[in-house]
Amino acid sequence: MSARIFIDGQAGTTGLGIAQRLEQAGGFSLVTLSESRRKDPEARAEAMAEADLTVLCLPDDAAREAVSIAPQGARILDASTAHRVVEGWVYGFAEAMAGQAERIAQASRVSNPGCYATGAIALLRPLTALGLLAPETAVSINAVSGYSGGGKAMIADHEAKGGPAFELYALGLKHKHLPEIVRYAGLAKPPIFVPSVGHFAQGMLVCVPLHLAQLTKAVSAAHLVEAYADYYAGAETIAVRRGIWSHNLDPQALNGTNQLEIFICAHEEAGQAVLIARLDNLGKGASGAAVQNINLMLGRE
Structure with a gap:
């Protein structure tokens, strides 16, 4: 028997x-x-009651409103920012x-x-969990994403000729992903986060530069590679690339997948x-992660 899914906000990119x-x-x-009924609260509540699982692909305020009208017992996966650090919600990074x-x-x-938080947490959480990076360490994050994650206005801007x-954007240094990065990366204070958008539809690179002296132990970059490999051993969606990486990286190489790759570059001297x-x-950073969570919540492979 098929599982019934209600996507509230199905017309958007993630939906x-x-x-x-x-x-x-x-x-x-x-x-x-x-x-005609997509914005009718009564109709949406009925759809939630009919579904085995509801996925919210809405702006934050609309997602909060959807939760408030959900019938008792409804299971919800929220793709917005609204509930990522709210008590009672489980963070969907398996x-x-x-x-x-x-x-x-x-x-x-x-x-x-x-999406940015997925990359940042994947890099930082192992270091804090293994005691290699003190939570109060000053950290910076630089990232580039395809324009598809920026909403309708940004998509229209980039798809227009010229x-x-x-x-660069979010230069007020208050990007909406910072709270979840701090909490789930195990940091004591927000990192300096500088996101950017390239003129390509999808794909992402998230970078954390470090002086090895910032770590709590004297370790080499090769040791870091092994630490990541051990941490993610058995993880089907995360691959740690062995060795010290020195080649160019294409942010679009994993497009259409639910995979995440980790690379360590270093100047040891x-x-x-x-x-x-x-x-x-749009994959591990959005829709792919959502489907992974849907499968987990419904007990499916």
């Missing part, structure tokens, strides 16, 4: 991506509403912490991670390293 992935996977049926996949499977409320080749996560901002 469409989830629907397409569910269709490709098979074993799911979508609970849908007519165009590989980030020991036992997290089991917590997701048992939860009635799960928050899907942000759209910008590259741009200078005591410097750069930690890099590569992922599809």
Whole structure:
């Protein structure tokens, strides 16, 4: 019997991506509403009651409103930022912490991670969990994403002839992913986070530069590679690339997948390293992670 999924906000980028992935996977049926009823609270509540699981692909305020009208017992996966650090919600990054996949499977409320946050947490959580990076360490994060994660206005801007080749943004240093990065990376204070957008549709690189002297132990970059490999041993969606990486990296290489790769670049003599996560901002950074969480919540492979 197929699992019934209601995607509230299916017309958006993430909602469409989830629907397409569910269709490709098979074993799911979508609970849908007519165009005239999509914003009707009563109709949406009825759809939630009919579904085995509801996925919210809405702006933050609309996601909070959707939770408030959800019938008792409704299981919800929220792809917005609204509930990522809210008590009672389980963070939907299954590989980030020991036992997290089991917590997701048992939860009635799960928050899907942000795309940048997925890369940053994948890089930083092992270091804090293993005691290699003190939580109070001053950390910086640089990242570039395809324009598809920036919303309708940014997509339209980049798809217009002559759209910008590259741009920095969120230069007020208050990006909405910072709270979840701090909490789930195990940091004591927000990192300096500088995101950017390239003139390509999807794909992402997240980089954390480090002086090896910032670590709590005298370790080499090669030791860091092994530490990551041990931490993510058995993780089907995360691959740690062995050795010290020195080649160029294409942010689009994992497009269409739910994979995340970790690379360590280093200048050992200078005591410097750069930690890099590569992922599809619409895959492991959004729709792919959502489908992974749907499967966990419904007890499916």
